[in-house]
Amino acid sequence: MLHDERLLPADPGTRRIARRLYEHVRALPIVSPHGHVHPSVLADDGFLGDPAFELVTSDHYLLRMLYSQGVPLEQLGVGPSDGSPAETDGRAIWRRFAEHYNLFRATPSKLWLDFTFAEVFGVDEPLQGDTADAIYDHVTAQLAEDAFRPRALYDRFRMEFLATTDGALDPLEPHARLRASAWRGRVVPTFRPDDVIDPGRPGFHAKLGQLAELTGEDTTMWPGYLAAIRERRRAFIAAGATASDHGHPTAATADLSPKEAEALFARVTADPADDEDAELFRGQMLVELAAMSLEDGLVLQLHAGSWRGHNPSLTARFGSDRGADIPKAMNYVRELKPLLDRFGNEPELTIIVYTLDESTYSRELAPLAGHYPALRLGPPWWFHDSPEGIRRFRQLVTETAGFANTVGFNDDARSLLTIPARHDLVRRVDAGFLAGLVVEQRLEEDEAVEVAEDLAYRLARRAFRVDG
Numbered sequence: 001m002l003h004d005e006r007l008l009p010a011d012p013g014t015r016r017i018a019r020r021l022y023e024h025v026r027a028l029p030i031v032s033p034h035g036h037v038h039p040s041v042l043a044d045d046g047f048l049g050d051p052a053f054e055l056v057t058s059d060h061y062l063l064r065m066l067y068s069q070g071v072p073l074e075q076l077g078v079g080p081s082d083g084s085p086a087e088t089d090g091r092a093i094w095r096r097f098a099e100h101y102n103l104f105r106a107t108p109s110k111l112w113l114d115f116t117f118a119e120v121f122g123v124d125e126p127l128q129g130d131t132a133d134a135i136y137d138h139v140t141a142q143l144a145e146d147a148f149r150p151r152a153l154y155d156r157f158r159m160e161f162l163a164t165t166d167g168a169l170d171p172l173e174p175h176a177r178l179r180a181s182a183w184r185g186r187v188v189p190t191f192r193p194d195d196v197i198d199p200g201r202p203g204f205h206a207k208l209g210q211l212a213e214l215t216g217e218d219t220t221m222w223p224g225y226l227a228a229i230r231e232r233r234r235a236f237i238a239a240g241a242t243a244s245d246h247g248h249p250t251a252a253t254a255d256l257s258p259k260e261a262e263a264l265f266a267r268v269t270a271d272p273a274d275d276e277d278a279e280l281f282r283g284q285m286l287v288e289l290a291a292m293s294l295e296d297g298l299v300l301q302l303h304a305g306s307w308r309g310h311n312p313s314l315t316a317r318f319g320s321d322r323g324a325d326i327p328k329a330m331n332y333v334r335e336l337k338p339l340l341d342r343f344g345n346e347p348e349l350t351i352i353v354y355t356l357d358e359s360t361y362s363r364e365l366a367p368l369a370g371h372y373p374a375l376r377l378g379p380p381w382w383f384h385d386s387p388e389g390i391r392r393f394r395q396l397v398t399e400t401a402g403f404a405n406t407v408g409f410n411d412d413a414r415s416l417l418t419i420p421a422r423h424d425l426v427r428r429v430d431a432g433f434l435a436g437l438v439v440e441q442r443l444e445e446d447e448a449v450e451v452a453e454d455l456a457y458r459l460a461r462r463a464f465r466v467d468g
C-alpha cells in the first residue's frame with residue numbers, strides 16, 4: 001500500500017542519498033512539543049473509541065475540504081450549536097468520508113491517513129466507498145485491543161515527550177493524574193492563556209472572574225491580574241510545562257509605560273473593549289509574558305496570523321475549529337519590534353514564532369531569527385506542514401537562518417493515531433532537501449546525517465527545554 005520511497009526526490013542519484021539519510025532518522029524517538037491531544041486520553045488510558053469521531057469529526061482539515069465540496073457538517077457528526085440533529089452513527093460518518101476520500105488526493109491529510117491506516121492498523125486496501133465498511137470494522141476491532149490503548153501506542157510510536165495545549169483556567173487534573181501514576185511517559189501541559197489575555201474573545205470578563213477565583217488574586221486591578229497570570233504559570237510549571245503558547249490574530253507587540261499599561265487594562269476590562277484597545281492589549285501582554293518567561297524559563301510560542309471564523313454564518317452554526325480559519329498577510333518586522341527592542345538580545349529567552357504567511361519567511365522571519373539571539377523560527381504550521389510547504393520552508397529560510405535557528409518539527413496533531421504519520425512525512429521531506437544539498441556539494445554526507453538528526457530530534461529537545 002505505501003511505497004517505501006514515497007516523498008523522496010525523483011532523481012535516482014539524489015533519491016539514493018535521501019534514502020540513506022532517511023534511514024538514519026526513521027526510527028528516532030518522537031518529540032512532540034506542540035499539539036492538541038487531550039491529556040485525559042493518556043491519563044485515563046481508555047480505549048480510543050469510534051474511528052469516525054477520532055479521525056474524521058475532530059479533524060478540521062478534513063471538515064474544511066468536505067464542506068467546500070458540499071458535504072454538510074451535520075453528516076460528518078458535527079452538531080450545530082442550536083441543538084439541531086447531526087449524524088451520531090460512526091459507521092455512517094465513516095462511509096460518507098470514504099465516498100469522498102478522493103477529494104484528498106495529493107493533500108497531506110491523505111498522506112497522514114494512508115500511513116495511519118497501513119502502519120498503525122495494518123489496513124491493506126485503499127479507503128473508498130466499497131471498502132469503507134470492512135476498514136471500519138477492522139479499525140474498530142483493533143481499537144478495542146489493549147495494544148491500541150493510548151499508553152501502549154505512545155510506547156509503540158517511540159514517543160519521548162508530548163506537550164498538550166491547555167487554557168489558563170484549566171485545573172490540570174489529568175496532568176496531576178499522569179504525574180501521580182507510575183507510567184513513565186512524559187506528557188506535559190503548555191500554558192495557552194488566550195482566553196484571559198484577549199479582550200476580543202467572547203466571555204473575557206467572566207474568565208477574569210474565574211481567574212481570580214482560581215488564584216485568589218484581584219484580577220480587576222492590573223497588578224493583581226499580572227500576579228494571577230504568574231500564579232497560573234507556576235502551576236503549569238509544577239505540572240511539567242516548558243512552554244507557553246499564544247494564538248493571536250496578528251504579531252503586534254507593545255511596550256507601554258506601567259502607567260499607560262494600567263490605564264489600558266482599565267479600559268479593556270470596562271465592557272466592551274474596542275478593537276484598537278484589544279489589539280494594543282494583546283501586544284502589551286506579549287511583552288509582559290516575555291518578561292515573565294525570562295524569570296520562570298517558559299519558552300514563548302507565538303502562533304499568529306489566522307483569521308479565525310472567517311465564515312461567520314458557519315461559525316455561528318457550528319462554533320470554532322470547523323475549518324473556517326483563513327491565513328492573513330503579516331508584518332513581523334514592524335509588529336515584533338517593541339518586543340525585540342526590549343528582549344531580542346536576551347540569550348536566556350526563547351521566543352518561537354510561527355507563520356501562516358509564507359511570504360514572510362525569506363523577507364522577514366529568517367532575517368529576524370538569523371539575527372536576534374532570543375528569536376527562533378517555528379516549523380511550517382497548519383496549511384503548510386505538507387511536503388511542498390516543508391520544502392518551501394527549507395528553501396526560503398535556510399540560507400539566512402541556518403538550521404540552528406529553527407526548532408525541529410511540531411505535529412500539531414488532534415489524534416494520537418496520526419502523530420507518527422506526520423513525523424515520518426517531515427523526516428522524508430527533510431532527507432530529500434538535504435540530499436539535494438549533498439548532490440550539489442553544498443554539504444558533505446556526514447554533515448547531512450548530523451543535520452537530519454538535529455531536525456528530526458535534537459533541535460526540538462533543545463528549543464523546548466525538554467532536558468531542563
Ligand SMILES: [Zn+2]
Nearest residue numbers: 034035036412
Ligand atoms: Zn496548534
